[in-house]
Amino acid sequence: MGTTKTKDYSVQELSIAKYAKALSHPARVAILNVLLKRQSCICGAIVDELPLSQSTVSQHLKELKAAGLIKGDIDGVSVCYCIDEKExxxxxxxxxxxLDKLMSPASKCC
Amino acid sequence: MGTTKTKDYSVQELSIAKYAKALSHPARVAILNVLLKRQSCICGAIVDELPLSQSTVSQHLKELKAAGLIKGDIDGVSVCYCIDEKExxxxxxxxxxxLDKLMSPASKCC
DNA sequence: CATATTAATCGTAAAATTACGATTAATATG
DNA sequence: CATATTAATCGTAATTTTACGATTAATATG
Incomplete structure (x- = not known):
């Protein structure tokens, strides 16, 4: 089947899964690294830094955008991507x- | 194709993607929530808390284990799962x- | 206006993910 | 020893992800 029923999980679980999914591919982490390092974030520059085709990078950008982590501003014929600070x-x-929810010392079991 | 060449990415990128992937499904986040809340972490108890079949939960546990985030101790006929604190x-x-790598004020572009 | 550039989208293929029931292996219990 | 319980694994199917080249739409440039 491969389907997941959204309503079976809490808002927190769905939210975390959404963000984690955005970060779950090294190419997307690499894209974010580029955006975090540079001020310039023209799509073409990102493509140049990755070992992937233009269309594939575009797809990854779309997913990062869908998760809300980045946004893109059209500037003439190019698009300038950057981190969405709020999200x-x-x-x-x-x-x-x-990740912080580990009450460290008493890990009774195992 | 759907393949990803591991050597094209940095250790950091691969590592983050690995952890994020483990957290990229709400069921796995839910499992971790159970383990973080309880001291008891018998596999069956986890299955009871999730809206999924035993075999599916077992698969998710396997993935969390593969990422190193949890470990399982066999105790007779049951298995006790818990967070791997180190990983x-x-x-x-x-x-x-x-996530902290956002030098907040100067987000020049966009 | 013809042509180049940029980036999204389409079409497609391969692979991975997700899910389930059935089976299996191992340990308990009567 | 026969039977029950537990959890992993197998087999399978649907879906999603990943990737690419080709095409498209939009803007820029000669």
């Missing part, structure tokens, strides 16, 4: 909250 | 490092 912060908080 | 900390640091 980025949300992702950081959501993922951080989960 | 969990690594995941937290890796993901945290990326």
């Amino acid at each position: 980025w912060t949300k992702a950081k908080n959501q993922l951080g909250l989960l | 969990w900390t690594k995941a937290k640091n890796q993901l945290g490092l990326l």
